[in-house]
Amino acid sequence: MVTMKEIAKRAGVSVSTVSLVLNNRDEGRVRGNVANQVRTIASQLGYQSNPLASSLRTGRTHMLGFISEDVATTPYAGGIILGAQTAARELGYMMIVVSTDGAQNEAEEIAALKRYGTDGFLYAKMSNRITDVPKALKDMPLVLVDATDEAGVVPSVEPDEFHIGYDATTRLIASGCERIAYVGAEDPIIAEQGRLDGYRAALAEAGRDFDEHLIVHVGNNEPALEAVNALFDSAQPDGFFCFNDARAWYVYECAARHGLKIGHDISVVGVDNHRVFADTLVPQLTTVELPHFEMGYWAASKLVSLIEESPLADMEWPSTTAPLPPLNAPVPAKIHCALIEKESVRS
Template sequence: MVTMKEIAKQAGVSVSTVSLVLNNRDEGRVRDTVANQVRAIASQLGYKSNPLASSLRTGRTHILGFISEDVATTPYAGGMILGAQRAAQQLGYMLIVVSTEGPKNEAEEIEALKRYGTDGFLYAKMSNRMATMPEALKDTPLVLVDATDEAGMTPSVEPDEFRIGYDATQRLINAGCQRIAYVGAEDPIIAEQGRMAGYRAALAEADMAFDGHLVAHVGNNEPALAAVNALFDTAQPDGFFCFNDARAWYVYECAARRGLTIGHDISVIGVDNHRVFADTLVPQLTTVELPHFEMGYWAASKLVSIIEESSLADMEWPDTTAPLPPIKSPIPAAIHCTLIEKGSVRH
């Protein structure tokens, strides 16, 4: 195993200088030319850091905990966890993911991670909702993912829900739609409220009056299909903005029953870019992609910035579908989602 002493000897510097450089504490202490030389020699010799020794010196384990309820069992978990893992790896941390069953075992899982000396936690929800912080996570570095702290104190990241509704509705307006329906969710979560507000704002900006008859808040299965059927019969929309891709399926089904062609007779936009719906519906569904990778990546980066009291100014940000907000964004940090053009909106 290559040691710092060997690197120091070859570089002609002290072991303490090598330690500063390889532990990324050289800024302002070691000349750039010397630091670059030390890193080059360490790489050439195949130096590997010792995490245990490092944790004993610094009091940090470089472990981040990812606590989720339901997230790990959804199709979107992969993107969110991958984003967090990618950022953690880039910053020299390891991510441990734990899926809970709610409050009944949440505290146990958190305490188990704490026994490993976890430096900080990501706390994730689905469908962007208000969250109350578990007692076990108080007084520890913490960032929420796809959720907002009810107390408004904990850093968090979420999709820009207002812009989702605004951008989708504006796209339908630009396509020439005159009667744009909103097929929303039953639960008054943050995502529903924001998307509805964006829908109304885009209509108002285009001098199109809001019509409550063009709005249906639906759940799932037969009642949802019946509600969308009624929307077709009573309001006769020519454009649909749907809370998610799953609800867009009901619009496709109702259009088919009436012999209407999606993308020609009516236009439809969903949210999620869900592989099952967005890619298999015919024509393929134009949709707003939720930034799961981006939220995971930003949240892990923010968490490390809190742990290390650093702005991460030198960090290289990845190319992402949606632009990442600044690390010092106000609470909550909002990501402007990208509308993915496919075939369900007429041109």
Template sequence: MTTMKEIAEKTGVSVSTVSLVLNKRDAGRVKPDIARRVRQTATDLGYKPNPLARSLRTSKTRILGFISEEVATTPYAGGIILGAQDAASTYGYMLITVSTDGRASEESEIAALKRYGVDGFFYSKMSNRIATVPKSLSDYPVVLVDATDANNALPSVEPDEFRIAFDATSRLIEAGCERIAYIGCSENMIAQDGRLAGYRAALEGTDQGFDESLVCNVLNNGPALRAVNALFDTRNPDGFFCFNDARAWYVYECAARRGLTVGRDISVVGVDNHRVFAETLEPQLTTVELPHYEMGYWAACKLISMIEDKPVDTAKWPRTTSPMPPLDAPIPAKIHCALIEKGSVAR
């Protein structure tokens, strides 16, 4: 491992000068041409800073703690955690992820992360919902991911639920659908409220208008299938916006029982771009992709900016499917999700 002493000997300067340059404290203290030579020599020799020494010097470990409830056991976790990990790595941080299954487990994991000396925390829930952050995190920087602080005081990031529904319903309107149903969720959730509002707003701007009888809020399994089946019989919709891809399956099933072809006789749009449904349904489902990677990446950048008390360099941000909002966006920060065209909307 290359040391500062070796760099000093190579460039003919003191170790203290090398330290000033490599720790970015050389402005006004080291001549620019010398600083450039030190940096180039460090690069040529493959110098890597010692994170332990830096943490002792700055009282910062550059470790971020990710606390999730159920998230780490879902198909969506990979995107959120990968986004947070990529951002952390870009800005010189490490990520430790823990999954909890209740308040006692949560407090135990928080205590463990504190023993590691983490500088800040992510707090994430399974699907977008209101969350109460534990008091044990009150002395740390915290950013919520796919959740909203119950007190609306902490920064958070979530999908733009209203725009998800507005864009999906508008796509069905553009396809010429005249009776567009919403297969929603009967559980009380932020996502359900936002998507129902977006669906309604899109229709209220058309001649067909909003029709409450075309809204079918369900949970799952047999009761959900029977409710969607009854909607086919009573209202004969020709377009369906579904709360998620799983609920779109009920529409496909009911259409098949009637000899209807999805993508020709009826049009369907889901939400999630869930891999299982994307690879199973035929024709493939047009869907709105939730910004899991983007939420994780944005949250990490926000958390790091809070820890360092300065903005991160957003020029390093990757190109993503959905554009990320600025770090100073209003709470909660909302990400406009991408509509992924496949084969389930009639041409």
């Protein structure tokens, strides 16, 4: 096995210098050309760090815990985990994913991860909500994903809900729609209020009056379909901004019942870029893509910056659909989501 002593001898530097470089503690301590030389030689010799020895020296295991009730079992949100794993790997960390099924199970899983010496935690929710931070996590480096704590002090990341509504409605206005409906959610969650606020702001900016008759809040299944059908009959919208892609399906169904062609007679924009809906509906649904990968990547990067007490200033962000906010963004950090043009909005 290649040792730091061998690398130091080959590079003509001290073992301590090699240690600083290979443990990523060389910034401001080792000249850049020397650090590059050490890394090159280490790579050529096939050097591999010893995680156990490193943890004994630094008190860190380079392990992150990912805790969630439902993200790990929700197929289209798997991007959160993929994004977090990608960032963790690039930063030299391993991530353990735990899916819980209630407060008791959650506490047990957190305790188990702590026993393994986990350096910090990502705590993820679905549908962007206010959440109570588990007591067992309050003394640990922690970042919330798609959630915010009541006090708004724990670092967190979420979609920019306001601009989801604003961008979708602005797109419908630009397509020539005169009567734009909003098919919202029943529950008064953060995402619902933010998207409705964005919808209203876009209308106001275009000189349009807000019309309550063009708003419907629906749940699922037949009652939702009936409510959207009644909206078609009573308000006769020519544009629809839907809280998510699943609710856009009701608009497609009702349009067919009324003999209207999507993308020609009426225009529709959803939210999620959910593969089951956005790619299989005909015509394909124009939608605002939720930044699952981006949220996971940003959250893991932020967590490592907290653990290492470093701004990670030299980190290169990956190319993503939505731009990532800086790690020092205000709480909560908001990601401006991308509108994905397809075929459901008339040109």
